[in-house]
Amino acid sequence: MNISQVSKKYGLSIDTLRYYEKEGLIPPVHRNESGIRDYTEQDCGWVEFIKCMRGAGLSIETLREYISLHAKGNCTLQKRKDLLIAERAKLQERLQEMQETLKRLNYKIDFYDKKIVACEKELLGRRKNK
Amino acid sequence: MNISQVSKKYGLSIDTLRYYEKEGLIPPVHRNESGIRDYTEQDCGWVEFIKCMRGAGLSIETLREYISLHAKGNCTLQKRKDLLIAERAKLQERLQEMQETLKRLNYKIDFYDKKIVACEKELLGRRKNK
DNA sequence: GCTTGACTTGAAGTTAACTCCAGGTATTAC
DNA sequence: GTAATACCTGGAGTTAACTTCAAGTCAAGC
Numbered sequence: 001m002n003i004s005q006v007s008k009k010y011g012l013s014i015d016t017l018r019y020y021e022k023e024g025l026i027p028p029v030h031r032n033e034s035g036i037r038d039y040t041e042q043d044c045g046w047v048e049f050i051k052c053m054r055g056a057g058l059s060i061e062t063l064r065e066y067i068s069l070h071a072k073g074n075c076t077l078q079k080r081k082d083l084l085i086a087e088r089a090k091l092q093e094r095l096q097e098m099q100e101t102l103k104r105l106n107y108k109i110d111f112y113d114k115k116i117v118a119c120e121k122e123l124l125g126r127r128k129n130k
Numbered sequence: 131m132n133i134s135q136v137s138k139k140y141g142l143s144i145d146t147l148r149y150y151e152k153e154g155l156i157p158p159v160h161r162n163e164s165g166i167r168d169y170t171e172q173d174c175g176w177v178e179f180i181k182c183m184r185g186a187g188l189s190i191e192t193l194r195e196y197i198s199l200h201a202k203g204n205c206t207l208q209k210r211k212d213l214l215i216a217e218r219a220k221l222q223e224r225l226q227e228m229q230e231t232l233k234r235l236n237y238k239i240d241f242y243d244k245k246i247v248a249c250e251k252e253l254l255g256r257r258k259n260k
Numbered sequence: 261g262c263t264t265g266a267c268t269t270g271a272a273g274t275t276a277a278c279t280c281c282a283g284g285t286a287t288t289a290c
Numbered sequence: 291g292t293a294a295t296a297c298c299t300g301g302a303g304t305t306a307a308c309t310t311c312a313a314g315t316c317a318a319g320c
Contacts (some may be wrong), residue, residue, distance in 0.1 A: 101186035
Protein backbone atom coordinates (compact mmCIF):
# COMPACT_ATOMS: atom_id res chain seq x y z
CA MET A 1 0.00 0.00 0.00
CA ASN A 2 1.49 3.34 -1.00
CA ILE A 3 1.28 6.56 0.93
CA SER A 4 -1.67 8.08 -0.93
CA GLN A 5 -3.76 4.96 -0.39
CA VAL A 6 -2.99 5.03 3.31
CA SER A 7 -3.79 8.74 3.34
CA LYS A 8 -7.23 8.11 1.85
CA LYS A 9 -7.88 5.07 4.03
CA TYR A 10 -7.31 6.89 7.30
CA GLY A 11 -8.15 10.46 6.37
CA LEU A 12 -4.69 11.75 7.27
CA SER A 13 -2.81 13.90 4.76
CA ILE A 14 0.27 12.49 3.04
CA ASP A 15 2.31 15.17 4.74
CA THR A 16 0.96 14.18 8.13
CA LEU A 17 1.84 10.54 7.51
CA ARG A 18 5.42 11.47 6.64
CA TYR A 19 5.56 13.86 9.57
CA TYR A 20 4.39 11.19 12.01
CA GLU A 21 7.03 8.83 10.74
CA LYS A 22 9.80 11.43 10.82
CA GLU A 23 8.85 12.33 14.38
CA GLY A 24 8.93 8.70 15.49
CA LEU A 25 5.18 8.43 16.12
CA ILE A 26 5.07 5.31 14.05
CA PRO A 27 7.91 2.85 13.58
CA PRO A 28 9.79 3.23 10.27
CA VAL A 29 7.56 2.17 7.39
CA HIS A 30 8.67 -0.60 5.01
CA ARG A 31 10.18 0.67 1.72
CA ASN A 32 10.55 -0.91 -1.72
CA GLU A 33 13.91 -1.16 -3.61
CA SER A 34 13.71 2.42 -4.78
CA GLY A 35 13.04 3.86 -1.33
CA ILE A 36 9.31 4.41 -1.69
CA ARG A 37 7.06 3.70 1.29
CA ASP A 38 5.08 0.47 0.99
CA TYR A 39 2.87 0.19 4.09
CA THR A 40 2.38 -3.33 5.43
CA GLU A 41 -0.72 -4.37 7.42
CA GLN A 42 1.29 -3.69 10.55
CA ASP A 43 2.37 -0.24 9.38
CA CYS A 44 -1.30 0.54 8.74
CA GLY A 45 -2.13 -0.71 12.21
CA TRP A 46 0.27 1.80 13.70
CA VAL A 47 -1.17 4.61 11.63
CA GLU A 48 -4.66 3.74 12.78
CA PHE A 49 -3.56 3.52 16.41
CA ILE A 50 -1.80 6.88 16.32
CA LYS A 51 -4.73 8.52 14.58
CA CYS A 52 -7.04 7.22 17.30
CA MET A 53 -4.79 8.36 20.15
CA ARG A 54 -4.19 11.78 18.61
CA GLY A 55 -7.94 12.14 18.23
CA ALA A 56 -8.32 11.61 21.96
CA GLY A 57 -5.77 14.32 22.65
CA LEU A 58 -2.59 12.39 23.44
CA SER A 59 0.38 14.56 22.51
CA ILE A 60 2.95 13.88 19.81
CA GLU A 61 5.58 13.85 22.55
CA THR A 62 3.75 11.18 24.56
CA LEU A 63 3.17 8.98 21.56
CA ARG A 64 6.78 9.32 20.48
CA GLU A 65 7.77 8.14 23.94
CA TYR A 66 5.39 5.19 23.71
CA ILE A 67 6.73 4.10 20.32
CA SER A 68 10.28 4.53 21.53
CA LEU A 69 9.55 2.22 24.49
CA HIS A 70 7.88 -0.24 22.16
CA ALA A 71 11.01 -0.32 19.99
CA LYS A 72 13.12 -1.30 23.02
CA GLY A 73 11.23 -4.57 23.44
CA ASN A 74 9.79 -6.57 26.30
CA CYS A 75 11.78 -4.97 29.11
CA THR A 76 9.67 -1.81 28.68
CA LEU A 77 6.28 -3.53 29.05
CA GLN A 78 5.71 -2.13 32.53
CA LYS A 79 6.77 1.37 31.49
CA ARG A 80 4.43 1.29 28.52
CA LYS A 81 1.59 0.13 30.71
CA ASP A 82 2.30 2.92 33.20
CA LEU A 83 2.32 5.45 30.39
CA LEU A 84 -1.03 4.24 29.12
CA ILE A 85 -2.50 4.31 32.63
CA ALA A 86 -1.37 7.91 33.07
CA GLU A 87 -2.82 8.91 29.71
CA ARG A 88 -6.06 7.11 30.50
CA ALA A 89 -6.40 9.13 33.69
CA LYS A 90 -5.92 12.38 31.76
CA LEU A 91 -8.43 11.25 29.16
CA GLN A 92 -10.99 10.41 31.83
CA GLU A 93 -10.57 13.86 33.31
CA ARG A 94 -11.02 15.53 29.93
CA LEU A 95 -14.10 13.40 29.31
CA GLN A 96 -15.63 14.37 32.62
CA GLU A 97 -15.03 18.04 31.99
CA MET A 98 -16.49 17.80 28.51
CA GLN A 99 -19.54 15.94 29.75
CA GLU A 100 -20.17 18.70 32.26
CA THR A 101 -19.89 21.23 29.48
CA LEU A 102 -22.27 19.21 27.31
CA LYS A 103 -24.85 19.31 30.08
CA ARG A 104 -24.34 23.03 30.37
CA LEU A 105 -24.78 23.50 26.64
CA ASN A 106 -28.00 21.49 26.72
CA TYR A 107 -29.29 23.63 29.54
CA LYS A 108 -28.25 26.81 27.75
CA ILE A 109 -29.94 25.77 24.52
CA ASP A 110 -33.17 25.06 26.39
CA PHE A 111 -32.86 28.45 27.95
CA TYR A 112 -32.52 30.08 24.53
CA ASP A 113 -35.65 28.26 23.40
CA LYS A 114 -37.65 29.80 26.19
CA LYS A 115 -36.08 33.20 25.68
CA ILE A 116 -36.89 33.16 21.97
CA VAL A 117 -40.52 32.27 22.65
CA ALA A 118 -40.77 35.03 25.25
CA CYS A 119 -39.18 37.49 22.87
CA GLU A 120 -41.60 36.64 20.05
CA LYS A 121 -44.57 37.02 22.35
CA GLU A 122 -43.36 40.45 23.36
CA LEU A 123 -43.01 41.53 19.74
CA LEU A 124 -46.53 40.25 19.01
CA GLY A 125 -47.90 42.12 22.01
CA ARG A 126 -46.32 45.35 20.85
CA ARG A 127 -47.81 44.97 17.39
CA LYS A 128 -51.29 44.55 18.84
CA ASN A 129 -50.93 47.66 20.98
CA LYS A 130 -50.07 49.79 17.95
CA MET B 131 -12.14 42.17 42.00
CA ASN B 132 -8.80 42.89 40.32
CA ILE B 133 -7.16 40.84 37.62
CA SER B 134 -4.83 38.82 39.83
CA GLN B 135 -7.69 37.75 42.07
CA VAL B 136 -9.69 36.64 39.03
CA SER B 137 -6.60 34.87 37.74
CA LYS B 138 -6.28 32.89 40.97
CA LYS B 139 -10.01 32.23 41.23
CA TYR B 140 -10.28 30.63 37.79
CA GLY B 141 -6.79 29.32 37.26
CA LEU B 142 -6.23 31.41 34.13
CA SER B 143 -3.07 33.50 33.80
CA ILE B 144 -3.31 37.28 33.93
CA ASP B 145 -2.02 37.39 30.38
CA THR B 146 -4.72 34.98 29.26
CA LEU B 147 -7.43 37.09 30.89
CA ARG B 148 -6.19 40.20 29.11
CA TYR B 149 -5.81 38.23 25.88
CA TYR B 150 -9.39 36.93 26.07
CA GLU B 151 -10.69 40.42 26.58
CA LYS B 152 -8.57 41.91 23.80
CA GLU B 153 -9.77 39.20 21.42
CA GLY B 154 -13.41 39.82 22.32
CA LEU B 155 -13.94 36.48 24.08
CA ILE B 156 -15.42 38.29 27.01
CA PRO B 157 -17.24 41.62 26.91
CA PRO B 158 -15.13 44.60 27.99
CA VAL B 159 -14.41 44.40 31.71
CA HIS B 160 -15.44 47.24 34.03
CA ARG B 161 -12.58 49.67 34.87
CA ASN B 162 -12.02 52.05 37.77
CA GLU B 163 -11.21 55.77 37.36
CA SER B 164 -7.55 55.07 36.65
CA GLY B 165 -8.28 52.51 33.94
CA ILE B 166 -7.57 49.41 36.01
CA ARG B 167 -9.81 46.36 35.49
CA ASP B 168 -12.32 45.81 38.28
CA TYR B 169 -14.22 42.60 37.49
CA THR B 170 -17.90 42.62 38.47
CA GLU B 171 -19.82 39.42 39.28
CA GLN B 172 -21.00 39.43 35.69
CA ASP B 173 -17.48 39.85 34.30
CA CYS B 174 -16.44 36.87 36.42
CA GLY B 175 -19.39 34.93 35.06
CA TRP B 176 -18.14 35.49 31.53
CA VAL B 177 -14.62 34.43 32.47
CA GLU B 178 -15.95 31.24 33.98
CA PHE B 179 -18.15 30.53 30.97
CA ILE B 180 -15.31 31.03 28.50
CA LYS B 181 -12.96 28.91 30.57
CA CYS B 182 -15.52 26.12 30.57
CA MET B 183 -16.15 26.32 26.83
CA ARG B 184 -12.46 26.52 25.96
CA GLY B 185 -11.93 23.46 28.14
CA ALA B 186 -14.41 21.57 26.01
CA GLY B 187 -12.54 22.57 22.87
CA LEU B 188 -14.63 25.43 21.45
CA SER B 189 -12.32 27.68 19.45
CA ILE B 190 -11.42 31.28 20.21
CA GLU B 191 -12.96 32.21 16.87
CA THR B 192 -16.30 30.55 17.73
CA LEU B 193 -16.48 32.12 21.15
CA ARG B 194 -15.61 35.53 19.75
CA GLU B 195 -18.53 35.11 17.34
CA TYR B 196 -20.84 34.11 20.18
CA ILE B 197 -19.90 37.13 22.29
CA SER B 198 -20.23 39.40 19.30
CA LEU B 199 -23.79 38.11 18.72
CA HIS B 200 -24.56 38.53 22.39
CA ALA B 201 -23.45 42.17 22.20
CA LYS B 202 -25.95 42.80 19.40
CA GLY B 203 -28.91 42.03 21.66
CA ASN B 204 -32.13 40.08 21.37
CA CYS B 205 -32.35 39.96 17.60
CA THR B 206 -29.45 37.47 17.62
CA LEU B 207 -31.07 34.98 20.00
CA GLN B 208 -31.82 32.47 17.26
CA LYS B 209 -28.31 32.78 15.78
CA ARG B 210 -26.74 32.24 19.18
CA LYS B 211 -28.89 29.20 19.77
CA ASP B 212 -27.93 27.80 16.35
CA LEU B 213 -24.27 28.38 17.12
CA LEU B 214 -24.58 26.52 20.42
CA ILE B 215 -26.43 23.66 18.77
CA ALA B 216 -23.68 23.31 16.17
CA GLU B 217 -20.99 23.36 18.84
CA ARG B 218 -22.90 20.84 20.92
CA ALA B 219 -22.97 18.48 17.95
CA LYS B 220 -19.21 18.79 17.53
CA LEU B 221 -18.69 18.25 21.24
CA GLN B 222 -20.85 15.13 21.19
CA GLU B 223 -18.79 13.76 18.34
CA ARG B 224 -15.54 14.46 20.17
CA LEU B 225 -16.96 12.82 23.27
CA GLN B 226 -17.98 9.71 21.37
CA GLU B 227 -14.56 9.40 19.78
CA MET B 228 -12.83 9.86 23.10
CA GLN B 229 -15.05 7.31 24.79
CA GLU B 230 -14.13 4.78 22.12
CA THR B 231 -10.48 5.54 22.72
CA LEU B 232 -10.96 5.17 26.47
CA LYS B 233 -12.39 1.70 25.92
CA ARG B 234 -9.47 0.88 23.72
CA LEU B 235 -6.99 2.08 26.33
CA ASN B 236 -8.70 -0.03 28.96
CA TYR B 237 -8.46 -3.05 26.73
CA LYS B 238 -4.83 -2.32 25.92
CA ILE B 239 -3.90 -1.92 29.58
CA ASP B 240 -5.51 -5.28 30.38
CA PHE B 241 -3.55 -6.75 27.56
CA TYR B 242 -0.31 -5.37 28.99
CA ASP B 243 -1.17 -6.92 32.34
CA LYS B 244 -1.41 -10.33 30.76
CA LYS B 245 1.67 -9.80 28.68
CA ILE B 246 3.71 -8.76 31.72
CA VAL B 247 2.61 -11.86 33.65
CA ALA B 248 3.47 -14.07 30.68
CA CYS B 249 6.83 -12.39 30.31
CA GLU B 250 7.71 -12.87 33.99
CA LYS B 251 6.77 -16.53 33.83
CA GLU B 252 9.04 -16.99 30.87
CA LEU B 253 11.95 -15.37 32.69
CA LEU B 254 11.33 -17.60 35.71
CA GLY B 255 11.20 -20.65 33.47
CA ARG B 256 14.52 -19.78 31.89
CA ARG B 257 16.15 -19.33 35.28
CA LYS B 258 14.99 -22.80 36.40
CA ASN B 259 16.39 -24.39 33.25
CA LYS B 260 19.85 -22.96 33.90
C1' DG C 261 13.98 9.78 -25.09
C1' DC C 262 11.03 12.76 -22.99
C1' DT C 263 7.02 14.23 -20.50
C1' DT C 264 3.86 13.30 -16.75
C1' DG C 265 2.70 12.14 -12.30
C1' DA C 266 3.66 10.15 -7.88
C1' DC C 267 6.96 9.62 -4.90
C1' DT C 268 11.33 11.34 -2.05
C1' DT C 269 13.91 14.79 1.26
C1' DG C 270 15.20 18.73 4.39
C1' DA C 271 13.85 22.97 5.52
C1' DA C 272 10.93 26.86 5.83
C1' DG C 273 6.20 28.59 6.65
C1' DT C 274 1.61 28.63 8.98
C1' DT C 275 -1.97 28.58 12.55
C1' DA C 276 -4.12 28.77 17.08
C1' DA C 277 -3.57 29.99 21.44
C1' DC C 278 -1.25 31.74 24.37
C1' DT C 279 3.04 34.03 26.86
C1' DC C 280 6.49 37.33 27.48
C1' DC C 281 8.59 41.88 27.20
C1' DA C 282 9.59 46.88 27.28
C1' DG C 283 8.19 50.98 28.63
C1' DG C 284 4.80 53.53 31.20
C1' DT C 285 1.31 54.88 35.19
C1' DA C 286 -0.88 54.74 39.76
C1' DT C 287 -0.96 53.49 44.76
C1' DT C 288 1.03 52.22 48.98
C1' DA C 289 4.89 51.89 52.52
C1' DC C 290 8.44 54.05 54.56
C1' DG D 291 9.75 62.06 47.85
C1' DT D 292 11.17 57.82 46.49
C1' DA D 293 11.17 52.82 46.19
C1' DA D 294 8.38 48.83 45.57
C1' DT D 295 4.52 46.77 43.73
C1' DA D 296 0.64 45.94 40.79
C1' DC D 297 -1.46 47.41 37.15
C1' DC D 298 -1.58 49.14 31.98
C1' DT D 299 -0.54 48.72 26.55
C1' DG D 300 1.10 47.24 21.97
C1' DG D 301 3.81 44.21 20.01
C1' DA D 302 7.07 40.45 19.71
C1' DG D 303 8.08 35.63 20.87
C1' DT D 304 6.84 30.72 21.77
C1' DT D 305 4.85 26.10 21.23
C1' DA D 306 2.55 22.18 19.16
C1' DA D 307 1.17 20.26 15.24
C1' DC D 308 1.04 20.35 11.12
C1' DT D 309 1.62 22.20 5.96
C1' DT D 310 3.98 23.97 2.11
C1' DC D 311 7.94 24.39 -0.77
C1' DA D 312 11.98 23.56 -3.71
C1' DA D 313 14.60 20.43 -5.74
C1' DG D 314 15.30 15.88 -6.95
C1' DT D 315 14.31 10.55 -8.29
C1' DC D 316 11.78 7.03 -10.57
C1' DA D 317 8.38 4.29 -13.46
C1' DA D 318 4.93 4.40 -17.14
C1' DG D 319 2.92 6.07 -21.45
C1' DC D 320 3.64 7.89 -25.92
